[in-house]
Amino acid sequence: MIDPPSRRTALRGRLVSFDADPALSAHAVRFIEDGIVVAQNGVITEVGEAAPILKRLAGDVAVVDHRPHLIIPGFIDPHLHMPQTQVIGSYGAELLEWLAKYTFPEESRYGDPEIAHEASVFLIDELLRCGTTTAAVYCTSHPASVDAFFAEADRRKLRMIAGKVMMDRNAPPALLDTAESGYLQSKALIERWHGKGRLAYAITPRFAPTSSEAQLTATGVLAAEYPELHIQTHLSENHAELAFVRELFPWSKDYTEVYERHGLVREKALFGHCLHLSDRERNALGKADASAIFCPTSNLFLGSGLFDLAAMRGAGIRIGLATDIGGGTSYSMLQTAAEAYKVLALNGQTLTADDAFHMMTAGNAHALGLETRIGRLAPGFDADMVVLDSAATPALRRRMARAGTLSEELFVLMTMGDDRSIVATYAAGRRVHERHGAGVPGLAPREEAGRAPASPSGERQSAQ
Ligand code: GUN
Ligand code: ZN
Numbered sequence: 001m002i003d004p005p006s007r008r009t010a011l012r013g014r015l016v017s018f019d020a021d022p023a024l025s026a027h028a029v030r031f032i033e034d035g036i037v038v039a040q041n042g043v044i045t046e047v048g049e050a051a052p053i054l055k056r057l058a059g060d061v062a063v064v065d066h067r068p069h070l071i072i073p074g075f076i077d078p079h080l081h082m083p084q085t086q087v088i089g090s091y092g093a094e095l096l097e098w099l100a101k102y103t104f105p106e107e108s109r110y111g112d113p114e115i116a117h118e119a120s121v122f123l124i125d126e127l128l129r130c131g132t133t134t135a136a137v138y139c140t141s142h143p144a145s146v147d148a149f150f151a152e153a154d155r156r157k158l159r160m161i162a163g164k165v166m167m168d169r170n171a172p173p174a175l176l177d178t179a180e181s182g183y184l185q186s187k188a189l190i191e192r193w194h195g196k197g198r199l200a201y202a203i204t205p206r207f208a209p210t211s212s213e214a215q216l217t218a219t220g221v222l223a224a225e226y227p228e229l230h231i232q233t234h235l236s237e238n239h240a241e242l243a244f245v246r247e248l249f250p251w252s253k254d255y256t257e258v259y260e261r262h263g264l265v266r267e268k269a270l271f272g273h274c275l276h277l278s279d280r281e282r283n284a285l286g287k288a289d290a291s292a293i294f295c296p297t298s299n300l301f302l303g304s305g306l307f308d309l310a311a312m313r314g315a316g317i318r319i320g321l322a323t324d325i326g327g328g329t330s331y332s333m334l335q336t337a338a339e340a341y342k343v344l345a346l347n348g349q350t351l352t353a354d355d356a357f358h359m360m361t362a363g364n365a366h367a368l369g370l371e372t373r374i375g376r377l378a379p380g381f382d383a384d385m386v387v388l389d390s391a392a393t394p395a396l397r398r399r400m401a402r403a404g405t406l407s408e409e410l411f412v413l414m415t416m417g418d419d420r421s422i423v424a425t426y427a428a429g430r431r432v433h434e435r436h437g438a439g440v441p442g443l444a445p446r447e448e449a450g451r452a453p454a455s456p457s458g459e460r461q462s463a464q
Helices: 050-057 097-112 113-130 144-154 179-193 211-225 239-248 253-263 277-287 296-301 309-314 333-346 353-367 394-400 405-416
Strands: 008-017 029-040 043-049 062-073 075-081 132-138 160-163 199-205 230-235 269-273 290-294 316-320 385-388 422-427 428-432 460-463
Touching: 008 050, 008 353, 008 385, 029 050, 029 277, 043 353, 050 316, 050 460, 062 353, 062 422, 075 269, 075 316, 075 333, 097 113, 097 144, 097 239, 113 132, 113 144, 113 422, 113 428, 132 199, 132 230, 132 422, 144 160, 144 179, 160 230, 179 199, 179 211, 199 211, 199 296, 211 296, 230 253, 239 253, 253 277, 277 309, 277 353, 290 309, 296 333, 309 316, 316 333, 333 353, 333 405, 353 405, 394 405
Parallel strands: 008 062, 075 132, 132 160, 160 199, 199 230, 230 269, 269 290, 290 316
Antiparallel strands: 008 029, 029 043, 062 385, 062 460, 385 422, 422 428
């Protein structure tokens, strides 16, 4: 099907992509009932109705026929923690206790490269199994954890963003760096990984309570030296956290000013949670063109609060939707969107299916400042795609019999769907996950990075 160096892939199915934000435009969604996406060397070259494209391809490319499934851009998860895959579902604590009791002890293990490697392999497998092709990832304060994650992401030719957590106080000694070592280690990792393949480095001060003034100052210097890099941190998640920030930074009028004062509020700065912001703080984020990342399963699980989407939109802030594994409880962006809907309902707000699917794809790309590279089925975009089965379970199949429109189908899919609906995941035009797995009779093994791809399984394939 695909021959290096001019690798070409063609996928046929029901195409859904967003050309604009459905909250702003009535014509945002593009749906092609019988469409084809053609990709070459990892990039989409053509998208359109199947019939004319088949004619043009004239048998040059074997078309993977995913009908009747949906083909959409790969999901994007703009906030999660690589070392927390064995923290998910830890009982009975709010944020600060949850960090001290479960998370910090777990993260203390990740100086061991073997542990970091094993967890990175697991995490990436799981993300792809859930249709997520790009994520913004917190590693631990150990540089080895970043090396392990990036090496695995690069081996699979994924577009991933990650960084070493910087933290020099209020945590166990095994996790602490210093203002100087945090800066130097981050800089070395930037030089080693940023721009390699599809990888990007994110400057990652964990959150204000675990960084001294000296560390935040050094982080600001680093951010100024690398103005094109992402910054990721947490902001205004929990009331006890807010009180702690007031105690640690008595000069600051609010939480956001701590980051502003150190030059950390800017474009491509990703602020996880943002639940208890004042109007002033929201306006500051909007003015700086920063991004607020909504993590609904985490906010519910840790009892942190309800994200105010309308207020965020009103302030012109870029908004992302993320799992926040492992404060969050699901790897699935579909489940994350379902919980987002419920959180908003508690606040008298709503989220249409178009809004949600836009958020998971082009919207999250915008939140990451990657809106010209990922999140859409359009020529020039990375060929990262997910194939969705709207009738993956008996309950879905039964419910879908009553879904009359695409929007209704998408809404039921996000409400009742999960990893079982992910038929296949493609990254840079290569199939990197298939639902039934390798070794099932009649199915070819999944493609490994760097190897010629096997023929896709469970799907009709025809040389056109
Ligand atoms: N704030 C600081 N660190 C963390 C973390 O690991 N998870 C969450 N949810 N919030 C944080
Ligand atoms: Zn987080």
